Amino acid sequence: MAEPLVSVIVPVYNAGPYLVNCIKSIQEQRYKNLEIFLVDDDSKDVSPLICDMYARNDSRIRVIRKQNSGVSATRNLAIDMASGEYLQFVDSDDWIDENATRLMVERAQETGADLVISHYCRVHDEKVSVHGFLRQSGVLTQKELARQLLDEPASFYYGVMWNKLYRRSIIDEHRIRCNEELMWSEDFLFNLEYIRYAKSFCALKTPVYYYRKNENSIVSSQLNLVKVVKTKANLFPYYKQLYTDIGLYEQYKAQIYKYLVSIAEA
Secondary structure (H helix, E strand, C coil): CCCCCCEEEEEEEECCHHHHHHHHHHHHEEEEEECEEEEEECCCCCHHHHHHHHCCCCCCCCEECCCCCCHHHHHHHHHEEEECCCCEEEECCCCCCCCHHHHHHHHCCCCHHEEEEEEEEEEEEEEEEEECCCCCCCCCEHHHHHHCCCCCEEEEEHHCCCCCEHHHHHHCCCCCCCCCCCCCHHHHHHHHHHHHHHEEEHHHHEEEEEECCCCHHHHHHHCCCCCCCCHHHHHHHHHHHHHCCCCCCCCCCHHHHHHHHCCCCC
């Protein structure tokens, strides 16, 4: 049976110190049927040269250049061009285990799940810690996942895009894209929209993604309490709508409103 094509999307912006490690970790996947999008958001460092160097030696890599417009627009451009059955996202300062794509695809194929969520490793200086919440080995329904999300609504585990495997047909059918107006939590909004239309979900309890905690990132340096509160207030109607649509709002109203004061866990 042929391996389904996976489109791996890497938004790149001034990622020079980490980019080689990121690209190599994708190239060296034991799962080979990949198309790899390196989307450069008008970097001013050596990132474009690094992208070109790797693309010359790997026909699976496609380098896309664009005017600077942020990570959401960068991801959206690649989503529009992707042709894989599944989409996988990797940030350019992070890296993935050599079995990451293989294990996620196998999990999706054996369960039929529309979304696979993997545990991940948080890397801060020399310290590495494993994070993840879903412990069930089976498939969760939409309502079951939404109920689990209530316990940790601000966690990276549920909110980010990089520890997940998405079914592209759902994204295309419902025109799910990252909100280009948001500078923070745009990935959480993407996931809320995806959960509205996906039917089945499962966990991969093997940590296959390495997230580098970087206090000097653009998002970290530009965020403050006022912006966080404003963003969460803007996102709340989408969060509330998800629970309304699937019939859980009245039952869990008090927990749903806790999202507004929840603190992100990375």
